[in-house]
Each structure stands twice: as structure tokens, then as C-alpha cells.
Amino acid sequence: MNRISDTLYSAFYPRLPILGQNWACTVGGWIRFRQRFSRHFRRTLEDWERSVKWSDERLREVQRERLGQLVARARQHVPYYRDLAPPSEKSDPEEAIREMLEAIPPLEKRAYRDQPEAFISRLIPRARLHAGQTSGTTGTALPLWYSPETLAEEYATVWRMRRRLGADIRDPQLSFNGQIIVPFAQTRPPFWRTNHYTRQTLFSIYHMTPANLKLYVDTVHATPSRYVQGYPSSIHLVARSLLEEDRRLPRGHIAGIFTSSESLLAFQRETIEEAFGAPVLDRYGVSEFAVSMTECDAHRLHVDMEYCIVEVETTEETDDYETGSLLITSLAHDATPLFRYRIGDVGTRAKHPCPCGRAGDNFLEVDGRIEDYVLTPDGRLVGRMDHVFKEQLDVAEAQILQNDSGALMVLIVPRSDYSDASGRRIVRQIRSRLGEEIEVHIELVSSIPREPNGKFRAVKSSVGRNAP
Numbered sequence: 350m351n352r353i354s355d356t357l358y359s360a361f362y363p364r365l366p367i368l369g370q371n372w373a374c375t376v377g378g379w380i381r382f383r384q385r386f387s388r389h390f391r392r393t394l395e396d397w398e399r400s401v402k403w404s405d406e407r408l409r410e411v412q413r414e415r416l417g418q419l420v421a422r423a424r425q426h427v428p429y430y431r432d433l434a435p436p437s438e439k440s441d442p443e444e445a446i447r448e449m450l451e452a453i454p455p456l457e458k459r460a461y462r463d464q465p466e467a468f469i470s471r472l473i474p475r476a477r478l479h480a481g482q483t484s485g486t487t488g489t490a491l492p493l494w495y496s497p498e499t500l501a502e503e504y505a506t507v508w509r510m511r512r513r514l515g516a517d518i519r520d521p522q523l524s525f526n527g528q529i530i531v532p533f534a535q536t537r538p539p540f541w542r543t544n545h546y547t548r549q550t551l552f553s554i555y556h557m558t559p560a561n562l563k564l565y566v567d568t569v570h571a572t573p574s575r576y577v578q579g580y581p582s583s584i585h586l587v588a589r590s591l592l593e594e595d596r597r598l599p600r601g602h603i604a605g606i607f608t609s610s611e612s613l614l615a616f617q618r619e620t621i622e623e624a625f626g627a628p629v630l631d632r633y634g635v636s637e638f639a640v641s642m643t644e645c646d647a648h649r650l651h652v653d654m655e656y657c658i659v660e661v662e663t664t665e666e667t668d669d670y671e672t673g674s675l676l677i678t679s680l681a682h683d684a685t686p687l688f689r690y691r692i693g694d695v696g697t698r699a700k701h702p703c704p705c706g707r708a709g710d711n712f713l714e715v716d717g718r719i720e721d722y723v724l725t726p727d728g729r730l731v732g733r734m735d736h737v738f739k740e741q742l743d744v745a746e747a748q749i750l751q752n753d754s755g756a757l758m759v760l761i762v763p764r765s766d767y768s769d770a771s772g773r774r775i776v777r778q779i780r781s782r783l784g785e786e787i788e789v790h791i792e793l794v795s796s797i798p799r800e801p802n803g804k805f806r807a808v809k810s811s812v813g814r815n816a817p
């Protein structure tokens with residue numbers, strides 16, 4: 350269903366007049382609102398705004414309970430997990446959780462990719478499931494199914510954090526996300542669209558030239574807003590222009606800026622907070638609905654304990670913290686449960702409680718989402734190019750390299766069903782974000798080298814900016 354509407358969308362949307370595009374954004378906003386903010390959402394949010402104050406012991410008890418239920422259902426109804434051991438009967442919640450998890454080998458993305466249908470729970474009627482796909486962090490696409498309840502609980506973690514700063518779901522907002530809401534070829538403003546249903550102004554992140562950014566600044570000032578959300582790299586560009594024009598927003602005008610999807614870099618936070626006159630809170634989540642960490646006032650990322658369990662495969666350790674690959678287990682993902690899923694990100698978990706007083710696990714940082722910007726021949730900086738591969742199920746792995754602003758090299762590790770048409774689709778996706786002028790070379794390779802720290806980078810541009 351999502352696929353069909355995506356295709357329809359990309360065929361018709363760019364040809365609509367601006368009013369029609371605003372109307373399409375409004376309908377899209379209405380659909381998203383209905384899906385996310387269900388009765389289950391409201392109930393969960395209310396419960397979790399209480400449990401956020403609970404002790405470590407009580408939160409582990411919640412985790413044990415939910416994990417036990419998930420294991421019990423998975424071994425009965427999920428083909429891949431048919432041989433799972435029954436839930437632990439140990440009385441100590443922490444020991445019970447450990448016993449259940451240790452019995453399950455970590456899940457690699459490969460294993461999920463090879464037979465995703467084997468992960469679908471037969472307990473939930475197929476008609477109730479939403480279908481989607483994700484780019485993950487390694488440039489590979491995965492098909493994905495989730496229940497309305499999972500989506501509601503994901504948004505309960507998001508809104509528990511946002512409401513703490515005084516933003517609410519009906520508040521007007523400015524958003525800076527990756528959807529192409531303004532066709533690339535458009536050179537005249539407006540470079541934003543309006544979803545009237547939730548009073549959301551959606552800014553294009555693909556039109557940010559120095560000249561256009563002045564218009565973004567005007568619009569940020571002229572549009573009612575209570576909060577800002579989106580990619581830190583894009584919000585940072587607008588924040589820098591607000592400061593350059595000496596037009597920062599008065600303190601208190603905005604409740605908060607909520608970033609996600611990329612690593613929030615320290616200089617970005619500083620500039621954004623100064624320009625918008627409000628605190629930035631970051632969130633670490635993935636489109637697999639498998640993990641959520643939300644930032645507190647002490648700038649740590651707290652695991653949303655009711656929603657997921659995060660393990661660290663420790664490679665570096667001191668008395669204060671441990672660093673390593675993350676294994677994530679969603680407690681909310683009942684449609685395609687993933688136990689101990691190796692997401693490909695690295696995190697540093699504190700060994701001591703957070704000074705803010707919130708119990709449960711807390712992380713000093715999660716790395717693995719640092720993206721470079723790509724620079725277009727006409728001077729636009731564009732982030733999140735890994736989205737190009739989001740729907741390319743015939744691509745095993747991909748990386749975009751750029752050494753001058755006139756050209757891109759795309760390395761592709763093809764899967765068996767890759768064809769010339771796949772290559773043309775990728776070029777089309779790139780052109781819709783970067784225009785017709787840039788040269789695009791595709792090179793098929795058998796593997797893509799990792800960084801010295803072992804991590805994969807979807808985009809590496811020596812001319813794009815990844816510095817203040």
C-alpha cells in the first residue's frame with residue numbers, strides 16, 4: 350500500500366501547482382495524524398509519563414514482563430523463532446531478562462534480509478499490518494511490517510520527550526525532513542509547503558543555497574510555530590543564517606528543537622540553540638521500530654525502557670562507561686519481532702545513573718549516523734543522500750563518493766536481481782535531489798571498504814561540508 354501511494358505520489362505531486370501540493374501535504378498530514386495518535390497512543394503516553402519516574406527495579410520488571418510475552422508469542426507464531434526457549438521463570442527481573450536474551454543469538458541484518466517474511470507474526474491478521482521499508486544505516490533496504498500499536502508506542506516515546514519541554518501534538522511546527530516536497534528544478538520560492546491540518550510548515554532541505562536561505566529566515570519569522578523538528582544538518586544551516594542576518598528568534602518563542610536521524614554535532618547544537626532561542630533535544634531511533642533513546646536536560650540519551658532493551662557488545666571499557674556495537678530488542682514490535690538485532694551503530698553507555706534523576710540505562714552518545722553533505726554544482730548542500738537507496742531492494746550495499754562539486758561516484762554492491770533498470774532508477778533518485786547538471790557514475794563492486802573504526806559511511810564527500 351505504501352509502495353503504491355509512494356509511486357503515485359512521485360508521479361503526480363511534482364506536476365501539481367503549489368496550492369495542490371499544499372493540499373497533498375495536508376492530506377498526508379491528516380493520514381499520518383490518524384495513524385499515529387490513536388487511542389492506544391493516548392493511553393500509552395499517559396502510562397509512560399507516569400513510569401518515566403519509576404525506579405530502575407520497576408522498569409526492569411516492566412521489561413521482563415513485556416520480553417516474556419514477546420518471546421512466548423514469537424515461539425508460537427513467528428516461523429523464524431519457532432525454536433526459541435520458553436520465557437524465563439527466574440524471580441529477579443534482571444536475571445530473567447539476561448537468561449532470555451542469552452539464549453538467543455544476535456540477529457544480523459543479512460539474516461533478516463534473506464527471509465523477512467519468516468519474521469512476521471501469524472498472530473496478527475495481515476490486513477492490520479502496515480508495510481514499509483527502511484534504509485537502515487548501511488545503505489541497504491529492508492522490507493518491514495508493523496502494527497498500529499507499534500507505531501503508537503514509537504510516537505509515545507517521541508511525545509513524552511517533547512511534552513516535557515511544553516510542545517504538544519496540536520502545536521504549529523516547522524519541519525526539516527528528507528521528503529522531496531519542492532521539486533528540485535524549482536528555482537523560485539516558496540521552498541516550503543504547508544500541511545494545514547496540523548499547522549506544519551515543511552521546508553525543503555534540497556534548496557538551501559546562501560541566497561535562498563535568506564528566504565527561509567523570513568519564513569521562519571513569519572510563520573507561527575511552537576517547535577522545530579528534523580535533521581540537525583538542515584536545521585543548522587537555517588540557524589546559521591538566522592545568526593548571520595542577526596535575526597535570531599526571541600527566547601521562549603519556541604519550546605524546543607527536536608532532532609533525529611543523524612548525529613547531532615556539538616557545533617550544530619550550539620548554533621541552533623542560539624538562533625532559535627530554545628533547547629535542542631535529540632532522539633535516537635531507527636525505522637525498524639526497534640529502539641528509542643531520548644535526551645534529557647543533562648544531555649544524555651535515556652533508553653526508553655518500556656519500549657526496548659539495548660545491549661552493548663563492549664569493545665572498550667572504563668569504570669565510568671562501556672563502548673561497543675548495539676544489540677537492540679524492541680518490546681513494542683509485535684508484528685515482526687527482532688531480538689538482539691545488530692543495528693550497526695556504536696554506543697557508549699554510562700555505568701552510573703544520570704544526574705537528571707531518571708532511572709534506567711543512559712548513554713553518553715550513540716555514533717554511527719554521521720553523514721556528509723553532498724555539494725551541488727550550483728552550491729546547494731544536501732544531506733541524507735542515503736535515502737536514495739531506500740527502495741532499492743536489489744542493492745545490497747551502496748556508498749556515494751564526491752571529490753568535486755561537478756560529479757558523484759556511486760559504489761554499488763548488486764544483489765542478484767540488479768539490472769540496468771535498477772541503475773537508471775538510482776540515477777533518477779539522485780537527480781531528483783541534486784539536479785540534472787551533476788555527473789553521476791555508477792560502479793558495481795563486490796564490497797565497500799569500512800572506515801578505520803569499522804563503521805560504514807553511506808556518503809563521503811570531500812567537498813561537502815561536515816565542519817562548522
Ligand SMILES: [Zn+2]
Pocket residue numbers: 645646647648649651703704705706707711
Ligand atoms: Zn538524564
